[in-house]
Amino acid sequence: MWTSLDDVSENARFCRQTGQSVGQASRDAHTAWASLREHYQAPEGEDLYGAMDPVKASGDREWDVLDQAAGLMDAYVDELMPVRQKLQVLEADARELRTRVAGGVWLTASDVTPSTVSIALSTVIGREAFKVLMHDGGSVPWHDRDGLFPRPEE
Structure with a gap:
């Protein structure tokens, strides 16, 4: 606020x-x-x-x-x-x-809802990985290599 x-x-x-x-x-x-x-x-x-x-x-x-x-x-x-x-x-x-993402996590299709999150996530993990995740039901690695989750200010 x-x-x-x-x-x-x-x-x-x-x-x-x-x-x-x-x-x-x-x-x-x-x-x-x-x-x-x-x-x-x-x-x-x-x-x-x-x-x-x-x-x-x-x-x-x-x-x-x-x-x-x-x-x-x-x-x-x-x-x-x-x-x-x-x-x-x-x-x-x-x-x-x-904290969880800082070390990398595996995502499955069930982790990705609703569709607005899916759209944003496709740009984060890449379109090919997103296709595997959503269409093939597989899992893909997601790492915070781009600093999408900045460390909270101490």
Whole structure:
């Protein structure tokens, strides 16, 4: 995967926390501003008290947007987690195959399925050997002499 799913989960958590912090800070500022009504009376007072309403609305909106973004990231992780697990299995299988093929193996026709693998394999072992393998039911040697299975990075 290009991005670690653990990193995506961490970013989702960070978005939620940030949204909550922004939303709570704007609510706290709005509440503190509104509490001035007890101590300050003036003709323009209601205009002053109303000036903080957009701050609270903006904070709530940011909280909601960041929470939605976190939800999308969580959904992304939930969707890709089975793919990552399958990829790990395939990578382990590939390492095992690389180890087996490094010293050469004998292939039989039953080893070569489905047809897309057969087409690719015919170019690897050569067309004549592939014909023997598929049409005559024999077996042919396959060596990793061309480095088709590079060594895994340590």
